[in-house]
Amino acid sequence: MAVLEKNEMLTIAEKTVQLATAKGACEAEVYVYEEQASNVGIEFGQVNKTDQIIDRGIGVRVIVNKTVGFAYTNIINDPSTLEAIVVQAISAAKASKPDSDWLGFVQKKPYAPKLNGTFDSKILELCSEELVTLSQNMLDSAVKVDKAVLAAEGGIGKAYFSNAIVNSNGVYGFDRGTFIECSLATLAKDGNKVTPVCFEFNAARNYNVDPVWVGREAANLSVSALKTKKPIKTQTMSLILTQFALQELLGYTLFNAVKADSVQRGQSPFKGKIGEKIVSENITIYDDGLYPGGMRTGLFDDEGTPHQKTLLIDKGVLKTFLYDNYTAKKEGKESTGNAARAGYLSTPNIGTTNFHIMPKTTLADDMLLQVDNGLLVYYLQGAHSSNPVSGDFSVVATPVWKIQHGEIVFAARDVMLAGNIFEVLKNVKIVGNNERQVGGLIAPWIMVDNVRVIGK
Amino acid sequence: MQHVLLKAIEVAMQKYGACYAEARAQRLYKTMFTLKETRVEVAKQGIENGVAIRVLVNGAWGFASVGSFDSDILLSAVSNACVMAKTASFKLKTPIKLATTKPVIDNVGVKSKKNPADIALEDKIRDLSQISRAIQTFDSRIKSCTVDYLDLTGSNFFVNSEGSNIQQDKMFVWSKIAASAESSGVFTFSREEIGSTLGYEVFDDQHPPQEIGEIVAKRAIDQLSAKSLKGGKTPVVLGPNVVGVFVHEAFGHLAEADLALSGGVLFNALGAKIGSDLVTFYDDGTIPGAFGSFKYDDEGVSAQKTLLIKDGVVQGLMHNRETAYKFNVQSTGNARAEDFRVEPIIRMRNTYMEPRDCAFEELLEGVKSGYYFKSFRGGQANIDGTFQVGIQEGYEIVNGEIGAPVRNASISGNTLETLLNVDAVGKDFALDSGRCGKGQTVFIGDGGPHVRLSEVVVGGSA
Numbered sequence: 001m002a003v004l005e006k007n008e009m010l011t012i013a014e015k016t017v018q019l020a021t022a023k024g025a026c027e028a029e030v031y032v033y034e035e036q037a038s039n040v041g042i043e044f045g046q047v048n049k050t051d052q053i054i055d056r057g058i059g060v061r062v063i064v065n066k067t068v069g070f071a072y073t074n075i076i077n078d079p080s081t082l083e084a085i086v087v088q089a090i091s092a093a094k095a096s097k098p099d100s101d102w103l104g105f106v107q108k109k110p111y112a113p114k115l116n117g118t119f120d121s122k123i124l125e126l127c128s129e130e131l132v133t134l135s136q137n138m139l140d141s142a143v144k145v146d147k148a149v150l151a152a153e154g155g156i157g158k159a160y161f162s163n164a165i166v167n168s169n170g171v172y173g174f175d176r177g178t179f180i181e182c183s184l185a186t187l188a189k190d191g192n193k194v195t196p197v198c199f200e201f202n203a204a205r206n207y208n209v210d211p212v213w214v215g216r217e218a219a220n221l222s223v224s225a226l227k228t229k230k231p232i233k234t235q236t237m238s239l240i241l242t243q244f245a246l247q248e249l250l251g252y253t254l255f256n257a258v259k260a261d262s263v264q265r266g267q268s269p270f271k272g273k274i275g276e277k278i279v280s281e282n283i284t285i286y287d288d289g290l291y292p293g294g295m296r297t298g299l300f301d302d303e304g305t306p307h308q309k310t311l312l313i314d315k316g317v318l319k320t321f322l323y324d325n326y327t328a329k330k331e332g333k334e335s336t337g338n339a340a341r342a343g344y345l346s347t348p349n350i351g352t353t354n355f356h357i358m359p360k361t362t363l364a365d366d367m368l369l370q371v372d373n374g375l376l377v378y379y380l381q382g383a384h385s386s387n388p389v390s391g392d393f394s395v396v397a398t399p400v401w402k403i404q405h406g407e408i409v410f411a412a413r414d415v416m417l418a419g420n421i422f423e424v425l426k427n428v429k430i431v432g433n434n435e436r437q438v439g440g441l442i443a444p445w446i447m448v449d450n451v452r453v454i455g456k
Numbered sequence: 457m458q459h460v461l462l463k464a465i466e467v468a469m470q471k472y473g474a475c476y477a478e479a480r481a482q483r484l485y486k487t488m489f490t491l492k493e494t495r496v497e498v499a500k501q502g503i504e505n506g507v508a509i510r511v512l513v514n515g516a517w518g519f520a521s522v523g524s525f526d527s528d529i530l531l532s533a534v535s536n537a538c539v540m541a542k543t544a545s546f547k548l549k550t551p552i553k554l555a556t557t558k559p560v561i562d563n564v565g566v567k568s569k570k571n572p573a574d575i576a577l578e579d580k581i582r583d584l585s586q587i588s589r590a591i592q593t594f595d596s597r598i599k600s601c602t603v604d605y606l607d608l609t610g611s612n613f614f615v616n617s618e619g620s621n622i623q624q625d626k627m628f629v630w631s632k633i634a635a636s637a638e639s640s641g642v643f644t645f646s647r648e649e650i651g652s653t654l655g656y657e658v659f660d661d662q663h664p665p666q667e668i669g670e671i672v673a674k675r676a677i678d679q680l681s682a683k684s685l686k687g688g689k690t691p692v693v694l695g696p697n698v699v700g701v702f703v704h705e706a707f708g709h710l711a712e713a714d715l716a717l718s719g720g721v722l723f724n725a726l727g728a729k730i731g732s733d734l735v736t737f738y739d740d741g742t743i744p745g746a747f748g749s750f751k752y753d754d755e756g757v758s759a760q761k762t763l764l765i766k767d768g769v770v771q772g773l774m775h776n777r778e779t780a781y782k783f784n785v786q787s788t789g790n791a792r793a794e795d796f797r798v799e800p801i802i803r804m805r806n807t808y809m810e811p812r813d814c815a816f817e818e819l820l821e822g823v824k825s826g827y828y829f830k831s832f833r834g835g836q837a838n839i840d841g842t843f844q845v846g847i848q849e850g851y852e853i854v855n856g857e858i859g860a861p862v863r864n865a866s867i868s869g870n871t872l873e874t875l876l877n878v879d880a881v882g883k884d885f886a887l888d889s890g891r892c893g894k895g896q897t898v899f900i901g902d903g904g905p906h907v908r909l910s911e912v913v914v915g916g917s918a
Contacts, residue, residue: 001522001532040544041517044717047547049517050540052533053797056523061498072502074523081503092489092499095577099495128540136547152718152839187719187839194721194840234688265492266599267636269643345486347498385834385846385866389636390643394866394915396836396844414842416868416915418687452917454687 001054004034006174009164012076016060017166020086025062025093029105029167031302032058032076033344039157040131042184045143045150047135050128057344058082060089066102069093070347103329106303108170115175117293120206123158123178131156138184138211145219146188148226152197154184154218156211163302171304179295180204182211188222195225195411196398199244199379203437205293221378225399229410232402232455238374238429239417239453240367240403241446243438246357248383250441253391253421258287258312259338259350260327267389269422273318280428281316282360289337289353296353296440303339303348310336324350357443360431367430367447369406375415375453376401376408391421416454424448457481457525458623461507461615464530468511469617472538476512476554477617480754481505481525482796484610484626485573489581491588491603496581506796509533513541515551519799555780555787557757559619564751566625568655572607573627575656580605583659584631590669591635595677601635607656620756628747628899629656630889633668637676644679644863646672646848647833651889651899654745675831675849682861685850685916691826692867693819693853693908696886698832698845700902703737704807704892705835706843706871708902711739711764711772712790712802713779721841721872722770731768731875734812738763739774741789741805747889748807748900754800755791762788764807768875776802794896804892809904812881819880819908821856827914828853829865841871844915866915874912882906 013030020028034056041049057074069092071085135156142151162176183201187194198221202209241249262268270278289307291297300306303325311319323331324339327350340351368376381396397415401408425448432444461479468477482504489499506523507530518541520533545551572580584605591601607629614622634647648668652658659665694702709715716723741759743749750759755777763771775783776791779802791800820828833848846866852859887903 001529038540040540043714044550046549047544048515048552049519049799050537050544051517051519051521051799052536052540053521054523054533055521055797057504067496068498070498070500072500074504074506085501085503088501092501092577095581096489096496096499097494097581128543132543132547150719189719194719196838196840196842265636266638267643269641345502345504347500381838381842382834382836382844382846382866382868384836385832385844387643387645387833387864389638389645390864392864392917394846394864394917396838396842396868396915398838398840398842414869414913416687416844416866416913418864418866418915418917420864420917452687454913454915456689456913 003036003160004056009162010166010174012058013164013166016058016082016086017168019083020060020062021168023086023090025064025090027063027105027168029061030058031341031344032164035159035161037157037159038128038131039155040135041155042135042139042151043153047132047139059344060085061347062089062093063102064090064093066098066100067093067096068102069096072345101330105167105169106171106305106325109306111173111299111306112290115297115299118177118205118297120178122207123180124160126158134182134211138182138215141212142184142186142215142219145216146223148188148190149186149219149222150189152185152187156182165304167304173300173304175299177298178205180207180209182209182214184215184218186218186222188226190226193226195222198222198225198399203295221399225411227411228413232412232415232453234455235453236450237453238371238447238449239451240371240374240376241448242378243436243441243443244379245377246443246446247438247441248380249393249421252384252386252388255352255355256388258322260321260323261350263321264327264330269391270318274320276318277316278318279313279316279425282428282431283313283316283425284358285313286310286356287312287322287352288356291354291356294354295437301337301339302341305335305337305339307337307353322350322352324348352440355441359433359435359444362430362432364432364434364445367432367445368403370430370447371403372405374403375412376403393421394418414456418452418454424451457613458615458621460525460527460530461613463527464509464534465615465617467531468534468538472513474511474513474538478510479615480508480796481613482610484608486606486608487577488606491584493592493601494588499577499581508793508796509537510799511537511541512552513538514545515548516541516545517552521797552778553781554777557777557787560752560756561621564624566627568627570656571627572629572656573609583665586665587633587669590666591673594670594673597637597639597677597680598673599636599638604632606630614756616756622752622756624752627655628653629658633672635672635676637680639680642680644676646675648672649890651747652745653747653749678861679863682863685862685865685914687914687916689911690914691823691910692912693823693828693906695830695906696903697888698829699809699904699907700888701832701835701845703809703904704804704902705837705845706874707737708739708804708807709837710841710871711774713773713775713783714802715839716773717779717782718839720839722773725770727769729769730872731765732878733767734878734881735765735768735875736810737765739804739807743806746806746887746901748805753789753791754793755787757787757789757791759789759805774802774804776800792898794898798896801894803894803898804900806887806901808887808902809907811883811885811905814880814882816882816906819882819906820853822880822908823853824855826853827851827862828858843871844868864917867912868915869913874909877910877912878907879910880908
């Protein structure tokens with residue numbers, strides 16, 4: 001099915017805004033979203049499934065006398081359904097209680113003229129035969145590494161997505177993008193010994209992925225994870241955290257602590273600490289919604305505020321929090337362009353864009369050399385059970401490798417890590433130069449010391 | 457509705473040479489809102505329409521989803537699904553086949569005392585606001601509370617090329633309640649989820665708003681005075697809420713046949729003794745009103761009560777039709793799709809441990825020094841049998857008595873070792889409601905009695 005064109009989306013949005021104000025909304029905001037995705041899947045060691053999804057819909061948010069209501073539908077070509085959801089949004093607002101902090105939707109601001117690296121027509125043109133071939137190549141390169149390797153699941157997916165936002169204050173925006181990802185989860189089996197799942201992936205906004213590398217690396221990881229030796233004893237150790245581990249640990253804790261909503265509601269340990277040193281001076285972090293080729297890069301956020309590059313933490317010192325329109329106006333500030341929706345079915349909440357932990361100069365190998373007794377932590381299990389407010393965590397590290405005198409010596413099992421992420425971030429000793437993008441996080445490896453490791 | 461779907465299937469079979477085809481249509485209505493402290497953040501209502509087409513062509517799956525009932529759009533989805541499946545089939549070594557199942561023709565309605573569709577949004581906001589109020593007035597150290605509410609109603613239509621034709625109405629009521637507290641720099645957090653397929657009456661008898669609010673608030677406050685615990689191996693007593701998530705995470709996922717086939721540790725375990733004699737687990741889709749219950753799964757197979765492990769011996773896995781064929785068994789009715797946007801995959805329903813005969817005090821009596829973990833916060837399993845369950849409410853056990861509260865705990869281990877350490881099982885029983893993520897989110901139930909483990913690794917930072 002052909003994708004919705006820019007004008008079609010903007011026209012639907014604009015007309016629905018007009019309908020909402022005509023029906024009694026004081027202010028109206030309409031978000032139109034479309035996604036067309038195709039995937040080829042690997043399961044049980046073979047390429048055996050495909051899927052295609054076309055999902056488009058509209059979300060209408062209205063303000064009626066300082067109350068807010070929202071309604072959505074995916075039936076966008078039917079005027080009577082659009083009218084019905086406008087009425088529902090208004091009735092949802094009327095069912096709510098007035099909120100004196102609601103100071104209106106976003107005002108119009110100029111967007112960047114053009115973004116680089118977020119749209120690639122080559123991705124659109126990839127046909128299913130090519131996706132099948134690429135998947136097969138990835139699978140072949142994985143099983144070629146060692147006969148102990150099993151490909152548990154994976155595949156290649158490509159997507160086109162676009163969104164339009166229009167509101168009654170003059171906001172009028174359209175943006176589109178592409179995305180491709182190949183991923184493979186493997187494990188290795190030797191007799192009764194099974195490794196944990198080892199995962200590798202490539203994802204990009206332009207057609208720049210290497211399925212053969214992904215297959216080989218995923219397989220190498222699982223082969224290496226088979227080489228266990230002795231149990232780790234309970235002790236305090238240095239850790240090298242890879243991007244996957246960082247994403248898990250920070251995603252449920254630090255990401256929340258810098259959101260203005262958490263701060264305003266007393267859920268952030270950073271409340272009142274702007275200008276103070278909160279983490280190691282080795283840490284500088286930007287939230288960068290304009291990062292070239294970033295997974296979360298776009299012209300504007302999901303309320304229509306232009307994306308920007310925000311300095312969050314400068315050499316350990318907290319500079320600002322992340323705001324959407326509501327929380328910014330509540331403090332008389334400007335939104336930092338951090339309103340995020342989960343598609344047309346959801347209302348905006350504060351979300352990080354590309355959370356960029358700035359790299360330094362240390363090579364990964366040199367970082368290893370600095371560790372006398374420690375662990376290289378690839379993934380974590382159970383990070384979502386961290387205390388999102390205090391930052392306390394108690395998680396399993398798997399797969400994980402023991403480092404001794406600067407060398408990776410064997411894969412470790414039955415390893416738990418416990419502590420407080422905000423304390424851990426004060427103990428960052430080395431920041432690497434090997435940055436990569438994992439979802440909404442762009443970061444290098446990071447070495448920390450003094451973490452409680454619970455072994456067997 | 458069925459007429460359009462039958463046409464789509466006919467085209468898949470006759471024009472594109474599919475050997476199996478199914479069409480699943482949904483019309484869904486949702487009402488959602490979030491209360492933050494006393495504020496209604498935003499109330500939301502929505503309507504969705506959509507169809508999922510799934511075909512087997514030359515032994516490979518093709519799937520297409522569209523947000524429309526329009527017959528031209530459906531036929532183009534059928535064409536896409538079939539052409540893509542055919543392309544994928546070129547590399548197949550083992551063509552996919554499905555276990556046979558009896559075609560079903562049925563129409564399943566929803567019976568509830570209080571259908572959420574009949575209740576005004578104002579009334580729902582008023583009722584749930586009682587929870588926020590109960591939390592906020594509980595103690596001045598409460599800093600925030602968030603109450604999420606969702607109800608989902610609608611119809612599912614399922615037809616396949618084998619003659620099944622099912623209309624099944626859906627109704628879910630769900631709420632998540634979270635509170636945070638702070639005192640002299642100590643931050644605590646507490647949460648609870650409730651869910652029902654019975655109806656909005658879940659707030660009348662099962663979970664009155666005042667009561668649920670007080671439970672969540674009290675936990676956040678009690679945790680303020682909790683101390684960090686020492687990590688290491690120790691005996692523990694787990695409450696039904698933790699046992700449920702342990703059964704779900706540590707064992708349940710491994711007993712999903714797709715994960716077993718992907719190299720999981722239960723692949724060859726049928727008939728193997730992997731737990732103590734006290735370990736009996738079920739996955740049951742037939743419990744009336746439970747959050748993971750339904751009559752037919754998304755392949756048109758009847759939900760059932762599936763025995764997974766009895767007296768420590770593995771009895772069976774959870775199957776869809778594809779994995780059932782590989783194991784030469786019948787599907788257990790575990791194929792579930794979150795909605796029309798995604799394909800059905802093997803998911804749990806209500807997974808629980810069967811009670812035995814110990815009183816709670818007897819479980820504690822045997823523990824000289826250990827922990828009582830009453831309530832969980834998150835859990836995760838790995839295919840190699842490593843599990844982790846985070847704890848949001850726990851206490852020391854000293855000489856058989858419950859002592860001071862502890863915080864920032866979790867338990868971890870290998871399932872196959874841990875099930876052997878179940879050394880006493882209580883006679884009580886509770887089933888909780890939750891959501892499970894496996895790429896898609898579905899509603900599930902899990903539970904059991906109080907249980908004692910002779911030892912497990914506890915993660916703590918002291």
